[in-house]
Amino acid sequence: MAEAFRGEFYQKVDAKARVSIPAAFRRILDADDKPRADKEQPHVYLVYGGRNRSFVEGYSKRGADDLADQIAAMELGSKARMRAERELISRSIMVELEPDGRIVLPPKVREKIGLTDGDLGSAEAAFAGVTNRFRLYSRKVYDAELAADADDEDEDVDPLALVGRSARGG
Template identity: 45%
Template sequence: MARRFRGESVHKVDAKGRVSIPAAFRRVLEEGDPDWEEGQNPNLVLVYGGKARNFIEGYTMTSMEEVDDKIAALPRGSKRRRALEHMFSGQSVQMSVDETGRLVLSPKLRSKIGISNEATFVATGDTFQIWEPSAYEEHAAALEDWMDEEDEDFDPLILLDMETAEG
């Protein structure tokens, strides 16, 4: 079973857009890049598409290949396929982690989500997200509020057993 992204942390972003990736995330990226070898830098894909998204999503090469395969299985020319191709191919960038464990976020990527001098990295299992810290705090608070609406003895693990998921 492949490693998964875990945890969250805030990292400084320098004037050139360089930001350190959490060390544990780098191990997942290495494992998820079939071309990676010891001493090399792993590749990944950052998806910034979707105007409603206020985060950038990072994919290992293997995870991105799974998404690409699912998109390719859709009928050519269908609206669904075109929309997904636009977001996951057109509004994404493939890059490598640099030799010091950093990513370079272009001005376009930083302005898309409002990052200036810090970025919050958040694990989401087989992907990770990069947020502007205050936007992430607001998002996390909304999730907590949703959880607080449940009964006092609510166990979040019950969500795993639900057949249909609510948005």
């Protein structure tokens, strides 16, 4: 696996719907999007599909291509493949980073994370690394989900034990 997206970052969303991609994430996006034409900036692929999701997932070019390859390997014409294509490929958008590391959040992305035009200029975005991709939330939604997760978690279970269970198939 390529370098993982790691960490939590909070960034202001300006009045023009621009937000800075965290520097650590930009380095991965840049490394995974070669070769490019001169002066062209790296791209981020924003997936806004999935009805039950309160976030948008961001992929590097390599990550987006890997996801597309996984979907292409599914049975052609199957209901699962058609849903995956619709939710993860059709309901996505490629955005080029500006030279200063910002992107403009497209309307569908803003809608998905619950940012209205009235929020622009005062809202914060939360970026959360999740291995081969990152999740983009509105800060309010991310904080609320973290609080809800804290209520649901078994305080006696070490998170490393969960990884061990997965590795053992249980």
